[in-house]
Amino acid sequence: MPETTFLDANELVINMGPQHPATHGVLRVKLKLDGERVIGSECIIGYLHRGVEKIGENRTYAQFAPYTDRMDYVAAVTNGMGYCEAVEKLLGVELPPRAQYTRVILAELQRIASHLLWLGTHALDLGAMTPVFYTFREREEILKIFENYCGARLTTHAFRIGGLQYDLYDGFEKDCQRFCDYCLPKIDEYETLLTTNRIWLKRTKNVGVLSAEDAIAMGVTGPVLRGSGVKWDVRKAQPYEAYDQLEFEVPIGTHGDTYDRYLVRIQEMRQSVGIVRQCVERISTGPIMGKVPKVIKPPVGEVYHSIEGPKGELGYLVVSDGTLNPYRVRIRPPSFINLGALDKMIRGHLVADVVAIIGTIDIVLGEVDR
């Protein structure tokens, strides 16, 4: 630290959020600034705390499933899937193939929807106002499929412990195919708008660099980790559902900057389209529920199960004491843990970059605060 003189400006502490257009919900960040440069930060969370984990202890296993939808509310299908699988693991239930493929289709569609929402809002934060309308248009098609399947668009509660809530409607496969054909050229369109845009490059390249070592040390997962060049995807590493029978790539970045994370997510959308296509081809008729007892009362024990959510590794630790309610439900939310890397990423950057970096982590406060 060089000696300070009377000419030095004082450090300035400013408060960003919880009501701020670019903090994606109710995140509050206290920034310590030297001029416009960030020299320190502190995240203050909890404005959306709803005690989801505690609620879990006071509901039966089946009753708790809809609550998980409300954590990462832009990826409700994935949340519900993680919880259902954890309980199924506890019960030792095997799913019929039709249920497995359906789950994969819906989860991948949800991943695309979540990434589309992220892309639109992230671009909007950086001043590009058009992509958000396009991505919402495409997301709408996915929500229509969800709506046709289970009647809900956002908090779907699409699955049931042991299988599916409903059987697929007539024409589901066709709708998915049509969406896949429709979606790919649209992703190319976003890329034309942004990927080689000079201003976009200037705003995202070398902004918020997170090295692979740092990313691993902080437990960061999902596209943020893969953007830093670590090839870790729960779908490949610990396959669940039908993922071990499907072919897909895990895109990774090289520098770990905002631009790489953008590319990774774009590529992931393409991969997801491929996965949906494969599933639609392989899905067969058959039962949609495994052998689950009428009253879910798992044996004493605990299980940790994690899946690859759109934002990273979403884990559920479910502890059973042999009664109707779980003894403890502990959730590992990817947004919360990825948010821990924010301070590392924004140090030394300008205030305008903070907006870009918060956007690139892709947080949902419902999940961070639970």
Place this chain on the structure above:
Amino acid sequence: MAENALQFLEAHPLTFALVRILIIFAVLSGIVAYMVYLERKVLAFMQARLGPMRVGPWGLLQPIADGVKLLLKEDIVPAGADRFVFLLAPAISVMAAFTVFAVIPVADNFLITDVNIGILLILAISSLGIYGIILGGWSSNSHYPLLGALRSSAQLVSYEVAAGIAIVGVLLFSNSLSMVEIVKRQQQMGVWNIFVQPVAFFVYLVASVAETNRAPFDLPEAESELTAGFHTEYSGFRFALYFLAEYTNMVLVSSIGVTLFFGGWLRPFSNVAALDFLKYGPVAGALGAAAFVQWLGRKSPVAGERRFFVGLALLLLAIAMLLVASPLVLNAVQGVFWFFTKVLVFLYAFIWYRGTFPRYRYDQLMNVGWRWMIPLALANLIVTAVVLYFVNPHMPSG
């Protein structure tokens, strides 16, 4: 009757000038109001939505509704603000923007005045507009406006330098500072200045986007950390004045660009006799507009709107017929038509940028200005001067 009026006006030059000022002022206000409408519509179409549709057929009365709303709103002066300066600042911005139009030649028969230092006057007065911004930001006695104002003025000042140097390149060709002479010289040369000064045009284009605080250089107003920039504390009519000034400035820089680089009121290839049919451009414009309006009318589900659009189409058809029938009228609107067509292309480009580009960061914006635009403009100026000297060493010096 009409001749009497003309004689009267020629006998009273001051009245004549006032009439022209009033006409240009009214036309300009109308253009600016509908510029906002156009922006909302065009952006909406780029973004797969409809834009204003509720007020009037196809939302055509939206600018009027907006204007009335802003006029009726409370004019809030924040506690602790420097009241006098706070109230004065928006007026400075608007005044500077409108005054400049005095020397813009819309057509050789439609201009307020032609002074022999026209372009200098433009640069001088439009620089005064910065006072409106910096005083407004300072007198609000609030952090965000002050920071926004500082940024805006820094941005405007630095890009004005680039624009000014780029314009000098054009002046080397025209040998005059008068806006009318600049256009006439382009007619003499037979090419528009854009073809002899493409680099200068590029610099001017970028600088004009930055000077009007438009995307991708719209930091002072839209940067998420600065709320609304210098006019955060303004409401009601005074906010409307800033708004008016911003859009007037857009029309203004477009008009200057058209005059300097695109031959002002000249039609394309004005010296090529074989292309004389281009003088029917206004007719084609009216017919095209009529077809468009007719198409809109057919799409509209409301009977009243359909009738309105059919009426409008018929009116446009009548105008087209009048233009064909009377060469006098056709010649009279020739300059105005081409000028506004070119300005419209410029304005469309402004909207287009906004729909396409992300926003620069503040330091990047300054970098682009000082490290790229100004050196580029300087290099262009030097090369132009040297080339001109060798091509024509005995060029009259003015």
